[in-house]
Amino acid sequence: MWFLGFSTNNRRSLLIIGAILLVILLTVMLKKWVVYLESQATKCSKREGEDDQKRRRGTSKSSSSLCGPGVIRTYALEELRTATRGFKIRIGVGATSFVYLAELGDGRFGAVKRVMEERGGSKKMFLDEVSVLLRISHPNLVGLLGFCLEKGEQLLLLEYIPNKSLFDKMHTYHGQMSGLLSWSNRLSIALDIARALDYLHSQADPPIIHRDVKSSNILLIDNEHAKLVDFGLCKLGHDTSHGSRTPTTVKGSLGYVDTWYLNTGLVSPKSDVYSFGVLLLELITGLKSIQGSETLAGWTEECRKNDDIQVLHTLLDPKLKGKANLEQLRVLINVANSALLDNSEGRPDMSFIVYTISSCLEPDQLQPDLPV
Known part of the structure; x- marks a missing residue:
């Protein structure tokens, strides 16, 4: 039997026939792909042209000149x-x-x-x-x-996030004059940042350690919601799920840096957990991460480890004038205490912290996730 001028009884001829058919198939697929790309480009150009005409007429509802969402x-x-x-x-x-x-x-x-x-x-x-x-x-x-x-x-x-940072809001004159963050505001912000860190540690591929969690790297969308920024010190890689095996140069900001990381040079997602614990203390007390020659974690240690709710209440930011749910206060201080353990392995992961904080919110306080 003959096919394309070659005998099908010959093994070498069969290989040649197969190669020819493969080339034909790939050519057809490539042409279809080129046609698809050209059609998409045409659609994109057409949409951009329509948007441009709408902008000239002032009727465009779109604020983006890029074709498609999420284009970088x-x-x-x-x-x-x-x-x-x-x-x-x-x-x-x-x-x-x-x-x-x-x-x-x-x-x-x-x-x-x-x-x-x-x-x-x-x-x-x-x-x-x-x-x-x-x-x-x-x-x-x-x-x-x-x-x-x-x-x-x-x-x-x-x-662009127009409302500046959590640090500006809590620790500068202009920020404090623009209005006080209520207790429920602070819980909501803490939950947003916990969700961000949980995503970096357990959902990003590969996992990411931020290494510079602090109030000046938290930008406020409004008084209820916040975003984490500045990934210049991040460490990424599949080895980060359990931490680095060899010491690295310590990165981070004074008062927020994990004590285990400081002493060993070994960084892990639990280093971010420690920094988050300091951030919780900052939200609770209204104080900066450094108090004189001491860290906020060290300065509050004796008081925050007391079981008496009245003693814990003394940690509350005076500007709140006592307006805070005491059971929620206890939960946040317990989370901070566990996050600030010297032994990094004893600290909870961020998914547990997200669950704990969201569980202590009243049903009408629980904010849904913002859309991506």
Whole structure:
């Protein structure tokens, strides 16, 4: 029998026939794929054209000029320089960076994080942060919109959260004059950050240790909800689920750094748990993470380990004027105590902390997860 000019009785001919058929099949599939991509590009261009016409008529309801949600793109330096008006309006300062307001058009804003080599921001740290931000998506984590690595500049375009940080709200004159965070506000914020850390530790692939959980890295959407930001010190990899096996350079902020990590150089998700414990004390007491020459954890230790609810009540931020649910106060202090154990293995994981905090909320206080 003959097929395509080759005898099917010959083994070599069969192999040649098979190879020809495979090439034909791949060619057909490739052509279909090209046609699909072209059709998608046409649809995208058509939508963008329609959106552009609507914007000119002032009838567009969309605030995005990108085709499709969640699109992350690279930006030219001039684009971000123009958007920030030459890096004019500074809205934040980090250990290795400055953050500037960016106007993206159509009433949209972003935050440009400008990583500075002269402040210790290396290209490796920048690329590591980009790598982390590209991997994660959670309603309580600040999202990446784009980035730029051009002419020595290292820029991240991030989601803009207008209400500044938890640190600003609690510890600056302007923040306190703008209104007090109620007890229920503080519980809701604690739950949001617990959810963010639980996502990083148990749902992100690979798992991520933040290593710099602190009130200045928590941005307030409003008084009820918050997002965790700044992934410049993150450690990621499948080995993080149980912690590093070899000592690493200790990273973090004074007062928040895990004592086990400080003493051994071994970092794990429980290092974030410790920092979260300090954050809980900050929300409860209204005090900063450092009190004179002591950490807040050390300064409150004797009082917070007392079983008498009246003694625990003395830890409460005086600005609340006693307006707090005492049983919820006990639960949060118990969570903080377990999170601050010197032995990291004895600390709970963030999923348990999320469950514990959400369980102590009144049904009308329990906030649903924000949509991604």
